[in-house]
Amino acid sequence: MSLHRLAAAALVLLLSACATLSPQEADRAAAIAAAARPAVLDCDAADACAQPSPLRQLAGRAFAESTPEQPRHYALILDRGTDALLARVNLIRSATTAIDLQTYIFDEDDAGRLVLDELLAAARRGVRVRLLMDQLSALQNVATLAALAGAHENFRVRLYNPVLRRARISYPQYVVAAACCWRQLNQRMHTKLLLVDGAVGITGGRNYQDTYYDWDDEYNFRDRDLLVAGPVARVMAADFETFWTDPRSVPPARLVDVGHALLEGGVPVLPPHVFERPERAAAMRADAADAALVRARLAEAAIPVGGVRYISDTPEKHHGDHPLQLAVASDSLRGLIESADEQVLLQTPYLVLSDAAQDMFAQLHERPDAPRIIVSTNSLAATDAFIAYALSYKYKRRYLREFGFNIYEYKPFPADAPVDLAATGAFLPDYEPEPEPPPTRPPDRDSVLRSARYRQPLGSEYGATRYLRRRANEPVPLKRAGVRIGMHAKSLVIDDRIGVVGTHNFDPRGDRYNTESAVVIEDPEFAAALEASIRRDISPANSWVIAPRDKAPVLWGLEYSLAKASEYLPIFDLWPVRYATSYEYVPGPACPEPLPPDHPRFRECYRPVGDFPEVNPALKGLPTRLFTAFGAGLAPIL
Known part of the structure; x- marks a missing residue:
């Protein structure tokens, strides 16, 4: 296409985008809509024929x-x-x-x-x-x-x-x-x-x-x-x-x-x-x-339950020049987390934390009696937000060492999820065992035939960047086919006494740009029910555990220092080895139940499965590491 044609196309695009509707035309259009609205009712009962x-x-x-x-x-x-x-x-x-x-x-x-x-x-x-x-x-x-x-x-x-x-x-x-x-x-x-x-x-x-x-x-x-x-x-x-x-x-x-x-x-x-x-x-x-x-x-x-609080940002958050001062939901959630004495159980699909949240978790971790912070989030194989995961991957060392997180990443084919696979309508063929070597975990009997289609970006709650193309905001290709499940729940349990369910992803977007809301219930029975739901999600059947890699036999301290220095760079974070990786639980007589990643016997009961388990090998390396290296500037809009 010639330069003139490109310029003409750009001009047409600009004019179409900037087309207007005059106030008079808007009034006429509104009047047309109002005049067309029928007022006849299908019911004349006082209760509008409501169904009990x-x-x-x-x-x-x-x-x-x-x-x-x-x-x-x-x-x-x-x-x-x-x-x-x-x-x-x-x-x-x-x-x-x-x-x-x-x-x-x-x-x-x-x-x-x-x-x-x-x-x-x-x-x-x-x-x-x-x-x-x-x-x-x-x-x-x-x-x-x-x-x-x-x-x-x-x-x-x-x-x-x-x-x-x-x-x-x-x-x-x-x-x-x-x-x-x-x-x-x-x-x-x-x-x-x-x-x-x-x-x-x-x-x-x-x-x-x-x-x-x-x-x-x-x-x-x-x-x-x-x-x-x-x-x-x-x-x-x-x-x-x-x-x-x-x-x-x-x-x-x-x-x-x-x-x-x-x-x-x-x-x-x-x-x-x-x-x-x-x-x-x-x-x-x-x-x-x-x-x-x-x-x-x-x-x-x-x-x-007794009292219930509904906390919500209002549109005022979008009117002023200082949205953080009007972030009611963010401030309320941070206050709840800071009130924790023993444990914070946090579930978010996108583990990308704002500066304020990072400061808060760092201060919590410095307490002499620091509460345990358990985080349930997505793996790369499960997420619908590829770039958000890349930023989470970048800061794994910080999350584990400086904030003391226990991180569990959701599997794309969870074995015990509250998901009605039959309702999906997918074809569910009989499972055929994989050839040698044997499967490394229980077979996925809900696998479906491979499909080349991918969801459109409309399905991604990914702020402005969801208009990027497929690889930015859709699930990445995996090694095998199946009805994939991605974490999208946003919940919080504090000290077995407070339960929170809402819309906030505990991310910079929720602090700066989005209006968010949540229900807060201070009730032990409700908190226990919500905690049981989240703990089901982080069970070995449904999540991998993130923990430090085994230390290199030589020069481990130097490697760690170089990786940490690279992590703090806003761009050019190119160090090839990350501090942490994913682990799978291996039950046995010596390991009758799962252990947290900071337990002394953790490595006896878990085996490493790599940075991006289940992800197609062709997609495992370069794209995620590129966004890890160059994508830190996107954090405020993720």
């Missing part, structure tokens, strides 16, 4: 048992993806007056459309429904947003912080946005909340996409949500209202692409979704209507 729900009944019990001095709540940990989806559909159907849904990602796949259809059905039976999505990860099609803008009088949609005043931006437009509006591009709404009737809410790590509900046949997240019923829902409602009424939350009709679509063609009809696996969606709908099943599978496991 054992989960909704938990809220009634909580409010009845509460006093201003002694509030009562019911808390339910949602570990399994299918349970999390079942709870959402069941609660949406139980709504009598209002549903507020706030999320970072809302996809148009089977899980996303199933929930969207339920929200629309609720609006048509008389429930006020408000859907607030972050712009970068909202529904993919402009036509879908245009249809929803005029779907029903009871249904409203807004997009948070739209870059370039558009609902959707393409990769080229993203480049323009990065050049002109880098700070706004990174300021995302990572808060997640489903609130029904201002009485019961669900928050945690899950977005609205197949991968969060065990519905993807290649890659699913091991995630965690928390359902809370009781008075704290009023705090959640006030927080949602703050986001909804903020000027950064914009109706799609007032954005360039959706506005022009409405002006040119009116409100389109939202076509019915063609489900990839319609029988699975039908089964979920049927289960959500089965009160006995919902009670037995979910409601009966709810834990009665």
Whole structure:
């Protein structure tokens, strides 16, 4: 292509990215959407024909048992993806007056459309429904947003912080946005909340996409949500209202692409979704209507607790020049960690710590009676964020020696995960034993045939850099095929007394750019249940242990010093040997149970399996080490 053609193409791109919608046009587009909204209802009952729900009944019990001095709540940990989806559909159907849904990602796949259809059905039976999505990860099609803008009088949609005043931006437009509006591009709404009737809410790590509900046949997240019923829902409602009424939350009709679509063609009809696996969606709908099943599978496991705190950043974090001063969630979580006397159990998908967090953990480790810090996170084989792992890999020595972490990295094929592999729809062939040498761990009987497809970047909660291409923010190729599982849960347990489930990855993005939220419960029974869930994740069946390598027979001290000096370089961290590597538990008569990595007999019961176990050998070395060497500057946006 000639230089003139390149310049012309660049000019067309710039003009398309900078296209505008005048205030008058925005008003006309909004009027078109408003005029198209039907007001007819499918139900004339006072309760909007709400479906009785054992989960909704938990809220009634909580409010009845509460006093201003002694509030009562019911808390339910949602570990399994299918349970999390079942709870959402069941609660949406139980709504009598209002549903507020706030999320970072809302996809148009089977899980996303199933929930969207339920929200629309609720609006048509008389429930006020408000859907607030972050712009970068909202529904993919402009036509879908245009249809929803005029779907029903009871249904409203807004997009948070739209870059370039558009609902959707393409990769080229993203480049323009990065050049002109880098700070706004990174300021995302990572808060997640489903609130029904201002009485019961669900928050945690899950977005609205197949991968969060065990519905993807290649890659699913091991995630965690928390359902809370009781008075704290009023705090959640006030927080949602703050986001909804903020000027950064914009109706799609007032954005360039959706506005022009409405002006040119009116409100389109939202076509019915063609489900990839319609029988699975039908089964979920049927289960959500089965009160006995919902009670037995979910409601009966709810834990009665007393006071509950909901901590959340507000949009004010994005208004000022000093976001760290408005990072309510980050400050609250650090305060909880600093209060630890004996143990901190932390789970995060991306072990990239902000400077403030590093200072805090260093000070904790210097205490004479320093608490044990146990960290559950992703391995390179399991993660969906390749660059974030590379930065975690860079600082393993610091995490182990200077912070005293016990680190457990999640396996891509965990043997005992709370994941419904049958729900993925993947073909599960009979396992055939590998030829000699024999397998180094129990066979993965849930392996599937190799697939060349990879998830699109929309599925990655990876800030601005998720718009990079595949190798930056998608799972790396492995040695073998299978339904891969990646850690996405964000949780914290302090001293067997405080449990936290939220959206914060304990990373620089959460401190500086994202709005985050979390539920904090000070209750020994709840803390024990949450700890048991995390300890299952770090068991040998599901995680490798990170520990120091065996010392070199000669010049070990010199090697260590050179590696440490290289680590502190912001770039050109090229030292080839890292301080730590991955270990696998080897049970036996002398090793009847797993040991922590700082136990004197650790090496008798564990064997090293290399820096990046399970990763395809072609991808093991150069890319990760390159980002380790040159990627430290990306840490604030990871």
